[in-house]
Amino acid sequence: MAVQPAAGTVRTERRGFLLDLITGTETDQDLVQRLAEAGALALGGSADCAALLMRAGGPPVRAGNSPAAAALASSEDRNGGGPLAHAVSAAELLKVDRTAPTRWQAYRRRLSASGFGAALAVPLGLEDRMSCALLFLVRGSTGLTPNLVAEARWFAEVAAQSLRLALEVRSVRSAGDNLKNVLEGRTSIDVACGVIMAQNSCTYAEAFSKLAGASRQRNLKVRSVAENVVKSVGAGTPAARPETPGLAQPL
Incomplete structure (x- = not known):
């Protein structure tokens, strides 16, 4: 599940790699938690990670690999939205750092209060009335380096493929259980x-x-x-x- 590229390199190979989002993931909460943990591992510990999954007509499902990441993801509803919600609704990558527009300055203060210097929200391309996004949270003042952004984009593609597969497997299993009944x-x-x-x-x-x-x-x-x-x-x-x-x- 972990992806740990060598320091200073940009990942370009995307074939033949999938996350195991099937084993031990019985619920959407399990899936989102696994995604958040894998996202943090994928960047070699250089960032924490949170995830948000939205189904049409259902409540949002959030998780983080750390208490701080989970708290920031959960705080978006209380504070009128955030990068995760924006990435899901607009289906576009969003950087929140020193160069962020004025509308994100309040969120930057929340980042700083949680010990993070920057955030990167990346949407996952899904279908069937479902959307998901990952939020990479960088500690310290290193900011969003080109390598980190490239790795986050790569992982988001892997995560999207893996999530689609996991959801298809779950659908087949559910259909099988219904047929059995x-x-x-x-x-x-x-x-x-x-x-x-x-x-x-x-x-x-x-x-x-x-x-x-x-x-x-x-x-x-x-x-x-x-x-x-x-x-x-x-x-x-x-x-x-x-x-x-x-x-x-x-x-």
Whole structure:
């Protein structure tokens, strides 16, 4: 996960490298935290890093590799925005240092109070109603050197590719879990219908209709009614009366 280029060099190679944003990242907060930690490592300790992830219709998710970075990221809402929010909304790189416009002077004072001399916000190119940005926070008076800016840009490209992959994997996993639940529910319904068909010499459609009717009457999902029918058979419950096959006894 760590990227530590040699001092004084500018990273140009971008192929064949991805961050592991999949292992141990079950939530958006996990993803953002991993990004912030990796961002700080990528610059070899020359800067702290914070990250912001925005989903359409969802709350912002922020994290930092250090308490100071996390606090600055969280303070943007309380202080009318900041570089992270700007990078996300405008999708453009933003430098906050001695050359920053007047509108960023208040933020520079907050940087200084937190022990930082400059900040660099870099957006990540994402899709599907989602946006993300990284904030690199430089301590001391070294400022935003060309090498640091180049490394930050490179890491942002790697992070964007890695984040897109992680989100795609999570989507596939979620779809798989949903399909598994659907198939499990379908199995329960099929078995319950088989029980009702055997008890009442009716068709599958008639058996399913009875399950659906019980579902509406009892305000339960069809799958829940079906599972109760299957459980009642497994427990050795006596067969139901023909007029309410498989559903007469309490479920």
